[in-house]
Amino acid sequence: MSAKAFIEIKNGDKVAIGGWNSNNYKGIKKLFDINGKDIDIVGGWKEAIDEKDLIDYKLVNESAADFFQKVPDGEQPQIVVFLTGSTNIIKDMENITKNEKNKIKVIFIISGYTNRVPLQEIKRVTILCRKLEIKIHTIDLKDVGYEIGYLLEDSRNMPWTIDTLDMDLLAYLQKNNLSSGSFLDLGTGSGTQAVKLFELGFDVTATDLVYAAFEETAKRNTNVHFLQDDILNTGLNKKFDYIFDRGCLHALGKPHYERYAEKVKSLLKEEGLLFLKYATNDNFHLTEDVLSYYYSENELNNFISRHFTIVEMKQSIFEEVEMKSIFSVLMKKATH
The missing domain is CATH 3.40.50.150 (Vaccinia Virus protein VP39)
Structure with a gap:
């Protein structure tokens, strides 16, 4: 994982997470921490929210459109992280960027060991980001380390997990x-x-x-x-x-x-x-x-x-x- 991906990030930047849960909140915080960036995760969205996904003072909604509509003034994220298993990234980005108050400067797309974002989807998102002058970085889960990897991906999707005894x-x-x-x-x-x-x-x-x-x-x-x-x-x-x-x-x-x-x-x-x-x-x-x-x-x-x-x-x-x-x-x- 190249540290260059984090050059545009400033301490205090606000981050939103697509595919939110309480574990990947911790994983994203660690990912930025080890790259020397003290960011503020304001919340995120997930299609089906469980009670365990809710964290005090973090805004969680069922869609990107709802999330960005409800973000208080002064809390709008500059960075969006799309996690493994994220679907409809292009649709989410279109919904986010059509509102002029949302000033996204960087997005990260994280690909898992098995939950990988289709290349065609990444190409479409890249074209949109280039048009809007938004930086885009893709990060492979195998490059982030063991601890962060388990926080960002379901352990059942790890390549060494098998359901039968060795x-x-x-x-x-x-x-x-x-x-x-x-x-x-x-x-x-x-x-x-x-x-x-x-x-x-x-x-x-x-x-x-x-x-x-x-x-x-x-x-x-x-x-x-x-x-x-x-x-x-x-x-x-x-x-x-x-x-x-x-x-x-x-x-x-x-x-x-x-x-x-x-x-x-x-x-x-x-x-x-x-x-x-x-x-x-x-x-x-x-x-x-x-x-x-x-x-x-x-x-x-x-x-x-x-x-x-x-x-x-x-x-x-x-x-x-x-x-x-x-x-x-x-x-x-x-x-x-």
């Missing part, structure tokens, strides 16, 4: 007749893996750095212990029979790997098992900066061997995105 983990559990004991789902994301593990009979705790990632799943599945936690500075004080990591380690960055290993070992019971699924750096369709986060298979093997006993290790894939990976079953080394 195929490698399921195969190992079935082969070894494992269906009880305590399980930590580390970096749970939307929480689907944690729910499937509970359904198999395990006592499951699921953690993620971002509360919004699992918030809705946690409400529907109260038998799983969902917690916001950072593995590198974990507040957990329980030891587990099993830990499942499906993509957490490879997202941390290599400088944090050693601390990760020490923290995971502190959470495992003696001879407890870590199930680790890790994307390797031979996924050449990814950009160089992303691949720099990942080890090769040999590097991963060397790292693992310093901290764990390898029970099983095999080549695999993250099936939902067809990324090459290594699936490992690792035992905490006994202490004497």
Whole structure:
């Protein structure tokens, strides 16, 4: 994501959000904050408003036309952000700009992993903005970071979310007749893996750095212990029979790997098992900066061997995105 997109923004500029909800309000605030802009989000619009979407002192309406009609004098936004899943952006912009009191200077269109604004729609909006001398910027959700991404997109639309239990983990559990004991789902994301593990009979705790990632799943599945936690500075004080990591380690960055290993070992019971699924750096369709986060298979093997006993290790894939990976079953080394 280029910082150039935020050059025209001034501290104190007022922002309206198309596709509003309480989480993306927080996400947009963070997005501007990390780019050094202290903006004022006055509200937004959404076709079907839920009670949870309402925030004190923020104006929320069911359409762009209604929203801009009801914005008090002196509160008119200079910036409009259209979020993932926004529909009829061209219609909204026509309704906004036909009223001369609305002085929009910049719009942002955010494309999600699966909810992407059609290219034809972006072209039509671009032509309109050029005619009205409004700057337009498109931002890809994959470029905004993990925490902001979960605030701006439904976790069910994330490319790594699957509704079934990971195929490698399921195969190992079935082969070894494992269906009880305590399980930590580390970096749970939307929480689907944690729910499937509970359904198999395990006592499951699921953690993620971002509360919004699992918030809705946690409400529907109260038998799983969902917690916001950072593995590198974990507040957990329980030891587990099993830990499942499906993509957490490879997202941390290599400088944090050693601390990760020490923290995971502190959470495992003696001879407890870590199930680790890790994307390797031979996924050449990814950009160089992303691949720099990942080890090769040999590097991963060397790292693992310093901290764990390898029970099983095999080549695999993250099936939902067809990324090459290594699936490992690792035992905490006994202490004497």
